[in-house]
Amino acid sequence: MNRKELIDALATKTGSTKVAAENNLAALIEIIGATLTKGESIALVGFGTFEVRKRAARVGRNPKTGAELKIKASKTPAFKPGATLKAAVNGAKKK
Secondary structure, eight states, rough: OOOHHHHHHHHHHHHHOHHHHHHHHHHHHHHHHHHHHHTTTTTEEEEEEEEEEOOEEEEEOOTTTTOOOEEEEEEEEEEOOHHHHHEEETTTTOO
């Protein structure tokens, strides 16, 4: 499903217009991005948690030459699915 299909599904599910659904989705994405930028996490019970994970500095290799190179420490956004979502994807209901 791409963004347009998601907007269509959201508008249908909520009985709202596509414009309203697009605005709501854009606002949600903006809020998630801003929260993660501050280093905070967002927990949606039953769905999952959006969080920032720290990656340590490490030594990598250039696949073409085999030469070692230093990779700087960084932060990366991550999503950890909740138990209810995992169960739904696997075709079972959470007890």
